[in-house]
Amino acid sequence: MILPDADGFNAAPEAASEFEFAELDGTKGHFPLASETALAISYNGINQAVMMVSPGNLEDFVLGFSLTNEIVESPADIYDIQLSAGEESHSAEVEIASRNFWELKKSRRLMAGTTGCGICGVEAIEQALPELIALTPAPLPPAALFDNLRQRISEAQEVARASGALHAALYVDAKGEILLCREDIGRHNALDKLIGALFNHHIDAASGFVVMTSRCSLELIHKAVRAKIATLVTLSAPTALTVNWARRYRLNLIHVPHRSAPRVYSPAP
Numbered sequence: 001m002i003l004p005d006a007d008g009f010n011a012a013p014e015a016a017s018e019f020e021f022a023e024l025d026g027t028k029g030h031f032p033l034a035s036e037t038a039l040a041i042s043y044n045g046i047n048q049a050v051m052m053v054s055p056g057n058l059e060d061f062v063l064g065f066s067l068t069n070e071i072v073e074s075p076a077d078i079y080d081i082q083l084s085a086g087e088e089s090h091s092a093e094v095e096i097a098s099r100n101f102w103e104l105k106k107s108r109r110l111m112a113g114t115t116g117c118g119i120c121g122v123e124a125i126e127q128a129l130p131e132l133i134a135l136t137p138a139p140l141p142p143a144a145l146f147d148n149l150r151q152r153i154s155e156a157q158e159v160a161r162a163s164g165a166l167h168a169a170l171y172v173d174a175k176g177e178i179l180l181c182r183e184d185i186g187r188h189n190a191l192d193k194l195i196g197a198l199f200n201h202h203i204d205a206a207s208g209f210v211v212m213t214s215r216c217s218l219e220l221i222h223k224a225v226r227a228k229i230a231t232l233v234t235l236s237a238p239t240a241l242t243v244n245w246a247r248r249y250r251l252n253l254i255h256v257p258h259r260s261a262p263r264v265y266s267p268a269p
Contacts, residue, residue: 003179003201009058009083009090034165036185038089043071044101045093054159054166054184055090057193058083060200061184062092064192067199068223072100075199130222135250137267138230141209145176146262150235153211156181169194172233173208187214188223195227206230209252216242216253225249238265 018030037055041048041062048071053061062081066072080095096104153170156178160166169190171180180201182193191212198205209231212220216238224232231252238246238255246253246266253266 003197009085032163034159034163034185040089040091041065041094042092043094043096043104046105048104051186051189053186053189055085056159057182057197058090058092060182060193060196061189062094063196063199064194064223064227065189065196066094066096068192068195068226070226071104072096132222132225132249134248135206135225135228135230137250138206138252140252140254140264141172141174141231143262145172145209146233146256147176149211149233149256150258152178153213153235157183157213159183166190167212167214169213170211171198171203171205171208172211179203179208187212187217188219190214191220191223195223195229198227209233209254211235211256216255218242218245221245221249221251221253225251233262 018032020028020030022028035055036052038050039053039058039061040050051065059081062083063075063078066078067075072078077097077100078094079097082093084091153168154161156170157166157168160168160183166183166185167187167190168181168183169187170178170182171194173179180194180197180203182190182197184190184193191210194210195205205228210224210229211233213235215236216232216234218241220232221242229251231254232246233254233256235256237257238253243253243265247268251266252264255263255265257263
């Protein structure tokens with residue numbers, strides 16, 4: 001049973017709009033296409049980022065984005081999120097604790113001060129390969145929880161089933177039930193939405209596992225470890241680098257191929 005979405009800006013994405021198309025032989029038809037919007041995020045009145053996202057579950061996204069990008073340390077550091085919508089864009093005005101805002105301003109000054117001097121390359125490398133806090137090792141999920149997993153994921157992806165072009169991040173509990181599904185045009189956005197939803201629903205991320213329908217990028221490992229997700233499952237094979245990082249930070253990493261049994265890459269066999 002998938003937990004219900006909230007109302008307003010945290011509601012699930014709207015149904016895809018149908019567009020007319022013509023095939024090369026002149027045959028015409030209609031097909032639903034996924035929605036996309038620009039979301040501008042500011043903290044305490046200062047613009048921080050503009051992200052292209054699917055317009056749904058935006059409060060979950062802002063919370064997850066703020067946590068996994070280490071702008072705040074916990075949901076308690078966010079005092080308010082005000083979302084508004086324009087014709088083709090959304091904006092999020094986020095009020096955060098003073099200490100977090102001070103650190104954010106300090107990091108912005110460092111980035112501006114090092115532009116063009118050569119040090120900015122080091123800054124970029126440190127952001128791409130950050131030091132993380134290793135997770136407490138957790139047991140692997142029982143093999144039975146993976147039965148018909150791909151089919152159950154497809155059933156949970158309501159928006160993608162109509163339009164395609166969307167990634168999904170899903171939370172599966174200890175009984176094997178899919179409780180949460182968040183969809184987005186960006187795989188990182190989908191995971192941020194799911195992380196925000198886990199916090200909003202007061203769910204311990206380590207008690208079940210998270211599934212990504214996309215390939216396993218290194219940034220997904222960063223976000224999973226920062227959110228204290230014990231087990232990350234992907235439907236696409238990981239790279240050698242992501243496996244090494246998962247093992248280093250004690251994140252269980254499992255790949256579910258199309259026609260083979262699940263493959264555990266971390267912990268090392």
